[in-house]
Each structure stands twice: as C-alpha cells, then as structure tokens.
Amino acid sequence: MARGRWGKKSSRKGVFDPNDADRIKHTRIGVWDVYEEKNPETQHIPIGARNWERYLEMRRDLPYVWTMLRDIGSIRDCWALLAVYTLLELIGSLIPAASLWFKGQLVHIVQAAVETRSVDKVLLTQVTAGAILAKMVALIVSTSRTRISESLGNRIRQYYSVHLFKANARLDVPTFEDEAIQRQLEDVSNINGQSVAWSTLQSMYALASILIQVVSQASVLLRVLKGQPDGVLLATISAAHSLSEFLHYQRTSPWNGVWAATTRNSDYIKLQGLKRVIVDVSHRKEFVSDNMLSYTLRLFRELTDRLGEDARDFKEVFSHRAFKQRLTLLSLMKLPFGDLPQVVFALRAVQHPASIPVSLASLNLITSTTASFSAKLYKIFRETSAIADAVSSVRKLYEIIEVPNKVPDGTIPFPEDEQKIKHGVSIEFRNVSFKYPGTDEYALRDVSFKLEAGQLCVIVGVNGSGKSTILKLIVRLYDPEEGQILLHGKDIRTLKLTDLREAISVLFQDYTHFPLSIRDNIALGDPTHANDDARVALAAKLGGSDEFIGRLPDGMDTYLDRPVRDHYSQLPEGTKTVFGRAVDYSFVRNAGGISSVSATGLSGGQMQRLAVSRTFMRSVVSEDSKVGLLLFDEPSASLDPAAEHDLFARLRELRGSKTMLFSSHRFGNLTRHADLILYMDRSKIVESGTHEGLLKHQGEYARIWMLQAQAFL
Known part of the structure; x- marks a missing residue:
C-alpha cells in the first residue's frame, strides 16, 4: 500500500484516464x-534512518537461523543464486578499498611531481583509468546484485508464504483470538514489506559487507596516513565530525507523480482473498467449523505455484521498480566526471607546485575517506541491531507453527456408522457451564438438556442469554469449563475434531463473508465439492440468493470485498473513479495513501441469504454429505417476514431426518413444529418443552409469545 506523500491528491484540474494512450504510459x-x-512531476520524500535496538539475545535464536538456512537450501535454485549473490557482495565490498587506493596513488603522483618537477604520465593514466573502471564495476555489481536479490526474495517469499498460511490456518478460535498470538503473527508476517527470512539474510550480508569494507579500507587508509603531517589527528577530527552529521542524516527517495496501479489477475486476487480468510478473526469460527484447512491450503499452494514470481504485492513492485533501468550506457558515461575534480587538482599541483601545497590533496583525501569510514563504523552497530531484530523474528516464524491449540483434538473417529448419521445425531448437555476467555461472567450456567437424533430444537430468549454459546460449544470452538457435552453418548472432547465438524453444518449469528467471489463464498460451505458449479447454483437457489445474484453485473464472480486494492497518486481533483471503482481520498488522511472503494452495496438481507446458501451447500445439497446435525443461529435476523416464512418452510422441508438446533429471539412458525423448545434467560434454561406445553404452563415463554403475537393483530 502506498505510504507518505505517494497518495497526495493533486489540485490540478482535469481527469486521470488510464485508457488515454496519448497521455498515459x-x-x-x-x-x-x-x-x-x-x-509527471518529480518530488522527493524524506525517509528516516531506523534506530538501533538491543541485540544481546541473538545467540539464543541462532539455531532457528540454521533451520531457516536448511529450508532455504531446499528451495529450487536457491543455493546457486546465493553463491552468485555472495560473490557479488564480496566484489562490491572490496571496491571502496580499491577506489581509495587509486586516490592514494594520485596523491603520491602529486608528491613525486612536486619533488622531481616531473610526472609519470603512464602511471597517471593507469591510475585514472583504474579509478573509472572501479566505478563502472561497482555499478554493474550493484545492478546485478539487485536483480538476483529480486529473484531470491521472490523464491523465499513464496516458500514462506505457505509456511505462514499454514501457521495461521491451523489455529483454533481461542488460540487465534489470543492477543499474544496475534502480535506474534504480526511480527513474523514481514519486515519492511519483505519476507522475514530474506530480510534476515540481507541483514547478515549487509553486516558482512560493511565489515569487509571497514577492514580493507582501514588497511589502505593507514598507508595513506603514513608519513602525512598530523594525518592521524586530521582523520580523528574528520571522523568525529562525520559521525555527528550522520546521526542527523536523511536520505531521499524519488518516484512521485501522477500514477495508478491495479491488478486484474484472478489468481492473484483469489490468493490475497485466501490470505484474508485465514488472517481475519471474523472468519475464524466458520473456517474452523467447516473444516476449510485442507481445501484452502491446497488451493493456496496451487495459486502460488501458478503465479510463481509474479505473486508480489504492490509494495515490492514499487520498491524494485527504481532499479529496473539503473544500468544504462548514459549512467556509465557519466561516471568518470565523479573523479574529475581529483584529476584536475593533481594536474594543477604538477603545473604549480609552489602555489598549491601537496597537503591540500592529502587533507581532501583524508577528510573524505574518514567521513565514509566513520559512517561505516556507525553502520556496523546499526546493522548488528537489525540482525538482532531479524533473528528474533526468525525464531518467532518457526515457533508459531508449533503453538499448541487451546482446544485439544480427540482420538475417536466419528461417527462409527456413516449411514446412521443421516438420521441425525443425539445431543446431551450435562450441567455445562462456560465463560468466554478474558471474562468473569458466565455465558452458560449449569445447562442441561437432551435432544434425540432427528429432532428439531428451537432455543429462544433475549439477546445475550446464551443461545449462540450452546451452538459454539457443540462445534467445539470452545470447551466448557464444567460439565459434559455428548454426541451419540460420547463426550465430544474424545472425538476427532475433523470428524466432528464434518458431521455438523452451522450458520452463526455473526456470520462472515469471505473476501472472495460470491461463488467461492457459497462453495466454501462444502470444500470437498467446491469445484462443482451445479451444487453451488443449487445451494444459491435453496438459500434464496440466486435471484439477486443474477442481477449483479458480474454474477457469481462478484467480489463482496475485493481483497486487492488499487493504488494511485496525484490524481487530478476531477477524477471520481478509476478502473470502474470510486476513488476514496479519505485514505490520504488516515494512512497517507489513496485506495478505491470496493463494496458491493448488498443489503443485510441479501448478505444473510448468501450465508444461508453456504449452509445449504454443506448440509443439504450434497447427496453423499456426512452432515447429521444442523445448527442455525438467528438465520432470519435481517430478513423481512415473508422471506423469514419462506426460509423456515424450506428448512423444515429440506432438513429431512437430520437433527437441527435453531436459536432465535423471535417466535414463529418454527417453534410450533419443534420437538423441544428451550427458553433461556441470563445464561440458564428457565423453561423447556413443546410449544403447546409451554403455552399451557403460562410461564415466560407464553408471555413473550403473546406479546409478539399481539404486534401482528
């Protein structure tokens, strides 16, 4: 994402049109x-240098670095690329010392000319040519190193993107919601927009390069200072001055102007959507309960393999773009002029030895060299601290994959008879109590009830009474603190989690929609049949979403929340849309950039119908479905009365002999058909029975029923 002044809104009149070939490249x-x-206009933005931090704990983290190096070595062609990159780093590290040596030779030529009144023209030509050649080699090495760095970085990033995807996806709900785990995931996601592993390697290379430069330049500098009057004193004063200046130094980075960037690659957009699915807390319950791990991990690997090195986010593209045209004939031709002042000074010293003392040449060389030398000394400390941070991130990168989930897996397969589950699942709560993590109040307190296989249970009560919590405990998003939950007479904590969740289809009250296409949102209701378009279409029809989907311009391919943003900068103020999406200038104030709005504008009822369609995809559409238990948590909250009546009728018709739990704060036709009604208040079941029985009881259920019925009289 663009940062800083990149997203600045231009005051220039007009419209930015990406399709205008005459004005747009x-x-x-x-x-x-x-x-x-x-x-475009070119502006510069300051980029501050990073402050150094503690690095004394590196030794503890080094074993993880060795593990990282072994993993990197298993990546295709990485060892060969690393060997070439290492050679280029070594050559690049020795070039400053070579340049310093050439400058020292120029000083000696001047000294000899003053003493002998003659100049060794052959030696002067050789030294000058050597200095120019060193500059050219430095540019070639730097450019080649950058290009190899891109390839290495892409390979390593691709490898560890799968590692991070798995690390995120495998976490259960309470573990994923843990703030410490969230911070750890954030720490290992990237460093300055790059892979943690590659950033660590680059920091190690940078430190090694600086050490080589310091050692090689120090040996040359000592030879230059030898015999120079007050040379050591001048060097010390120059170093102290340059170090103080360096602490306040800021470098600038060009690349500004009027531009916009987007991607239309469907694989890349889906890839980013999958990343959002496993990163956002809001998606975790449905991701875990619907057993999406295997399917999404397989799909993620397929997409990363298909995209290869093209799967770079825009920040990486932006960073590397400036290097693409760096090595040109013009840039090589301009290099000799950098040393021209030194050559001219040497010639003037030969022509006028009496008026231009040799000490001036020595002073110039000493001050400039010690300034560079002292800056490198400071950089050693900075890079060492950067390595400390990077190595610490490597440790977290490998530790996160081993974080134990707070909901332990069971060992018993479920069900023992797959045919039997088609006739429903019996459920029993025995004195169940539960508190959500980080709270002291009970969400459920001493709850007990029993539901036979194939029965319909409706849980009613006011918001916050504990209805949704019952459903979450059945699917083992959390475990109760007290009591037991039994399925077919077996404690659910002893059952294999994958089997348990495969036998359950659930629609939560706080349902989520994934940042994928509508088709993918519905299909993920049953990942094993996600590629069956006929099943998806049928699920959309049963959920009542097919009608409005057909009216959308992109139909099933519509993205509810486009996971990839467009990027642009300096757009004329008359520009309202780019790439068919509205420009959002408010992002400038919030984060320093501009992004486009990508909402679909669907109503709450339409979004809820999509969620119901996803549930139908899993529970009803598939003939070979292993689902025997249907859980619906307020599925009609955003529906109008007619749509609610239609949904309830469809649910009763299509559930067949499956067991169903339905929670709602509204009483309606569904409660009349329920085998068991549980009325909850303040985390407890206060009444239970059938509709007729509870009305005769004249308790709280009957009172609320009459209040809601009177609203329609």
Whole structure:
C-alpha cells in the first residue's frame, strides 16, 4: 500500500484516464498494471534512518537461523543464486578499498611531481583509468546484485508464504483470538514489506559487507596516513565530525507523480482473498467449523505455484521498480566526471607546485575517506541491531507453527456408522457451564438438556442469554469449563475434531463473508465439492440468493470485498473513479495513501441469504454429505417476514431426518413444529418443552409469545 506523500491528491484540474494512450504510459510488472502520466512531476520524500535496538539475545535464536538456512537450501535454485549473490557482495565490498587506493596513488603522483618537477604520465593514466573502471564495476555489481536479490526474495517469499498460511490456518478460535498470538503473527508476517527470512539474510550480508569494507579500507587508509603531517589527528577530527552529521542524516527517495496501479489477475486476487480468510478473526469460527484447512491450503499452494514470481504485492513492485533501468550506457558515461575534480587538482599541483601545497590533496583525501569510514563504523552497530531484530523474528516464524491449540483434538473417529448419521445425531448437555476467555461472567450456567437424533430444537430468549454459546460449544470452538457435552453418548472432547465438524453444518449469528467471489463464498460451505458449479447454483437457489445474484453485473464472480486494492497518486481533483471503482481520498488522511472503494452495496438481507446458501451447500445439497446435525443461529435476523416464512418452510422441508438446533429471539412458525423448545434467560434454561406445553404452563415463554403475537393483530 502506498505510504507518505505517494497518495497526495493533486489540485490540478482535469481527469486521470488510464485508457488515454496519448497521455498515459502503461507498464505491466508481474500481475500489476501501472499507468503513469508521461511527464509527471518529480518530488522527493524524506525517509528516516531506523534506530538501533538491543541485540544481546541473538545467540539464543541462532539455531532457528540454521533451520531457516536448511529450508532455504531446499528451495529450487536457491543455493546457486546465493553463491552468485555472495560473490557479488564480496566484489562490491572490496571496491571502496580499491577506489581509495587509486586516490592514494594520485596523491603520491602529486608528491613525486612536486619533488622531481616531473610526472609519470603512464602511471597517471593507469591510475585514472583504474579509478573509472572501479566505478563502472561497482555499478554493474550493484545492478546485478539487485536483480538476483529480486529473484531470491521472490523464491523465499513464496516458500514462506505457505509456511505462514499454514501457521495461521491451523489455529483454533481461542488460540487465534489470543492477543499474544496475534502480535506474534504480526511480527513474523514481514519486515519492511519483505519476507522475514530474506530480510534476515540481507541483514547478515549487509553486516558482512560493511565489515569487509571497514577492514580493507582501514588497511589502505593507514598507508595513506603514513608519513602525512598530523594525518592521524586530521582523520580523528574528520571522523568525529562525520559521525555527528550522520546521526542527523536523511536520505531521499524519488518516484512521485501522477500514477495508478491495479491488478486484474484472478489468481492473484483469489490468493490475497485466501490470505484474508485465514488472517481475519471474523472468519475464524466458520473456517474452523467447516473444516476449510485442507481445501484452502491446497488451493493456496496451487495459486502460488501458478503465479510463481509474479505473486508480489504492490509494495515490492514499487520498491524494485527504481532499479529496473539503473544500468544504462548514459549512467556509465557519466561516471568518470565523479573523479574529475581529483584529476584536475593533481594536474594543477604538477603545473604549480609552489602555489598549491601537496597537503591540500592529502587533507581532501583524508577528510573524505574518514567521513565514509566513520559512517561505516556507525553502520556496523546499526546493522548488528537489525540482525538482532531479524533473528528474533526468525525464531518467532518457526515457533508459531508449533503453538499448541487451546482446544485439544480427540482420538475417536466419528461417527462409527456413516449411514446412521443421516438420521441425525443425539445431543446431551450435562450441567455445562462456560465463560468466554478474558471474562468473569458466565455465558452458560449449569445447562442441561437432551435432544434425540432427528429432532428439531428451537432455543429462544433475549439477546445475550446464551443461545449462540450452546451452538459454539457443540462445534467445539470452545470447551466448557464444567460439565459434559455428548454426541451419540460420547463426550465430544474424545472425538476427532475433523470428524466432528464434518458431521455438523452451522450458520452463526455473526456470520462472515469471505473476501472472495460470491461463488467461492457459497462453495466454501462444502470444500470437498467446491469445484462443482451445479451444487453451488443449487445451494444459491435453496438459500434464496440466486435471484439477486443474477442481477449483479458480474454474477457469481462478484467480489463482496475485493481483497486487492488499487493504488494511485496525484490524481487530478476531477477524477471520481478509476478502473470502474470510486476513488476514496479519505485514505490520504488516515494512512497517507489513496485506495478505491470496493463494496458491493448488498443489503443485510441479501448478505444473510448468501450465508444461508453456504449452509445449504454443506448440509443439504450434497447427496453423499456426512452432515447429521444442523445448527442455525438467528438465520432470519435481517430478513423481512415473508422471506423469514419462506426460509423456515424450506428448512423444515429440506432438513429431512437430520437433527437441527435453531436459536432465535423471535417466535414463529418454527417453534410450533419443534420437538423441544428451550427458553433461556441470563445464561440458564428457565423453561423447556413443546410449544403447546409451554403455552399451557403460562410461564415466560407464553408471555413473550403473546406479546409478539399481539404486534401482528
């Protein structure tokens, strides 16, 4: 995402039109399409240097670095690329010392000219040519190193993206909601927009390079200072001055102007959507309860393999773009002029030895060299602290994959008879009590009831009475603190979690919609049949969402929340839309950039019908479905009375002989058909029975029933 002044809104009149070929230059970089005005204004933005931190705990984390190096070595072609990269780093580290040596030779030529009144023209030519050649080699090495770095970084990022996806996806709800785990996941996601592993390697290379430069330049500098009057004193003063200046130094980075970037690659968009699915807390309950791990992990691997090195986010593309045209003939031709002042000074010293003392040349060399040398000394400390941070992140990267879930897996397969489950699942709560993590109040207190296989149970009560919690405990998003929950007479804590959740279809009150297409949102209701378009279409019809889906321009391919943002900067103020999406300038104030709005504008009722369609995909559509228990938590909350009546009728018709628990704060036709009604208040079951029985009892259920009935009289 663009940061800082990149997202600045321009005050210039007009409209930015990416399709205007006369004014706009189009560039394809990986999966990204970048559109730039052909004559953009160039501005500079300051980028502050990073402060150094403690690094004394590196030794503890080094074993994880060795593990990281072994894993990187298993990546295709990485060892070969690392060997070439290492060689380039070594050459690049020695070039500053070579340049310093050439400058020292120029000083000696001047000294000899003053003393002998003659100049060794051959030696002067050789030294000058050597200095220019060193500059050219430095540029070639730097550019080649950057390009290899891109390839290495992409390979390593791709490898560890699967590692991180698995680390996120395997966590259960209470573990994933833990703030400490969230911080750890954030720490290992990236460093400065790059893979933690590659950033660590780069920090190690940077430190090694600086050490080589310091050692090699120090040996050359000592030879230069030898015999120079007050050379050591001048070097010390220059170093102290340059170090103080370096602490306040800021570098600038160009690349600004009027531009916009988007991606239309469906694989990349889906890949980012899958990342959002496993990262956002709001998706965790349905992800876990619907057993999406195997399918989404397989799909993620397929997409990363298909995209390969093109699967770079825009921040990476933005960072590397400046290096693409760095090595040009013009840049090589301009390099000799960098040393021209030194050559001219040497010639002037030869022509006028009496008026231009040699000490001036020595002073110039000493001050400039010690400034560079002292800056590198400071950089050693900075890079060492950066390595400390990076190595710590590597440890967290490998520790996160071993974090134990708070809901332990069982060992007993479920069900023992797959045919029997088609006739429902018996459920029993025995004195169950539960508190949500981090709270002191009971969400359930001493709850007991029994539901036979194939029966319909409706749980009613006011909001916050504990209805939803019962459903969450059945699917083992959490475990009760007291009591037992039995399925077919077996404690659910002894059952294999995958089997348990495969036997249950659940729609939560706080349902979520994944940042994927409508088709994928419905299909993920049954990951084993996610590629069956006929099943998806039938599920949409049964859920009542097919009608409004057909009216959307992109139909089933519509994204409810597009997971990939567009990027742009300096757009003229008349620009209201880019790439068919509205421009959101408020992002400038919030985060320093601009992004587009991607909402679909669906109503709450339409979104709820999509959620119901996903449930039908899992529980009803599949003939070979292993689902025997249906859990519905307020599925009609956003529906109008007609749609609610239609949904209830469809549920009764299509559930067959399956067991169903239905929670609601509204009483209606469904309660009349219930085999068991549980009325809850303040985390307890206060009444239970059939509709007729509870009305005769004249208790709280009857009172609320009459109040709601009077609203329609």
